[in-house]
Amino acid sequence: MTIDLLASKQNPDGGWPYLRGASWTEPTVYSLLALLATGETAGAARGLRWLLGMQRSDGSFPPRAGIDESSWTTALVALLPPERLGLAAHRRAVRWLLQSTGLESTRIYRMREWLLGNARPADQEFAGWPWITGTAAWVSPTSLSILALEKEARRNPSAEISNRITEGRNFLLSRMCEEGGWNHGSVNALGYQSSPYPETTGMALAALRGVDDPKVRRAIDKALSFLGDCRSADALNWLHLGLLAHGRMPASFAPPAGLAYRTVPESSLQLLVAEAKNGRDVLWG
């Protein structure tokens, strides 16, 4: 999809849909990142206005209008340049991210488990981020939150941000599948090992940029093995971004013929991948 075609998918309210229909926060942010990365700012102002109208009183963002839930999409919004989103809105989004954790990491939950005499499972040692408030932490929202906070740390470094990034990365490393890579964050169920997914593996690798750890090296090998037979545009986008983050994307790789970029996030991320391949830090800069 070209940037012009992406711009043509913008809804009259300023946001973008996944495919068609109502505007959602996720495709709107990815579209804005793509538009801003390529210097096409015509529709960006309307998109940013739509986003600002979505911010909740706690600083978070819902997945779409009319949904009374603080969500993971706050991390995506925090990836946008603060000067474009608005400094106050950006600060409130980052503040919400810093305070958000999976339910299993909250003091109340841990106190309850302690009172019940339940030992804390190893995979609950570190705090990640949930999809929506009041639920468990998972790999995707944790990875995106780390990316947002890493970007913020470059602008406004602080111990608080650094600690949350470290904690989040430890969460990811503790949730890696035995064979390398990640699924949603469940390492095993009833003793059966879970299998990794290409999209979450790419996403987690992007969030582990600069981390030198044997587990990361194993995950990179897994990501490379996924490249061969992956036929999902979404998954290939994230494998690209994850491997590029570690300088391990094979230059000779060509996506399979006929690969379909069906949704707005897939097309937007494809544009961002192209920018990243040209050396631009689309998610990290």
Next chain:
Amino acid sequence: MGLGQKSKMHNAITRREMLAGAAALVGAASLTSCARQQTPLVPSRVSIVRAPAYDQTLYDTVRRILDLHGIDVHGRNVVLKPNLVEFDTQTSINTNPLLVHAALEAFQARGAASVRIAEGPGHRRNTLDLADAAGYFKIVPKFEDLFVDLNLDDVTRVRPAKQFSKMEKFYLPNTALGADLLVSMPKMKTHHWVGATLSMKNLFGVVPGGIFGWPKNVLHWAGIEESIADLHAAFPRQFAIVDGIVGMQGNGPIQGVPKFAGVLVAGRDPVAVDATCCRIMRINPFRIGYLKLATGGVAAQISEANIRQSAETIAAVATPFDLIPEFQAFRLENS
């Protein structure tokens, strides 16, 4: 948090919760007693039809099933809800696309105003890629025009009528809520948390991942079986066609192994359909928590004597599905 840990947490009951539960049970027992006295049991009809393979004969088989149940969808909007879970095409995770296409044509032939296919996978976000890998684009002409990703559909906030689970509200997709007939088309599979996943559990796919995330773990925290009962109650206009041609046994719903049963099981009452499927799989339906919840404590509702079987008998097609050790007590012969 792994789902296993959640399950463990869910089983830990405080003294206060136990007292509250006991009080609720006393109340429920009184209500159930009243219900038994006042409500005559109307047997639900369930058909078991042999289907030896995924081939062209399925088109006629599904038409016969709709005939058997006198399905009238003239001028109505029908939504087919298959079970799409994973990319792996070597196993029997997903509802076979040929069966879904056969149902699509059968409902169209009966004069439905529209027949759409809709699903919101609970594990993978890239729904269309998943459908492509599962063969839907190849088998169903103009699939993309007919398909609605329920994870990303417009939604309506719904408060559960009875609220079995801890979910005080659901956001549910308008495509499913607005259907005159929602046709649940699951795969016949064992399930490592609830014993069996059939037409009722298949409704987890209507809960939008776009709002609650992937996996739809919010339903596990709220109580898996209770959430199944809530969703069942939210969709009163249903028909079920269970793909039991090749199901899954063992560590289902994802890591199990294929199991040939060679049947389609169908009916208007998903509770009766699922109870019948359990018997075919040699699982005791009275041990399945969500079936117990959905019957409102009237266990007789899912007794074999109170389900009117047509076409094949259970005995003629029953074939034991392997169960993981945690569910051995669910075996019919062990119960």
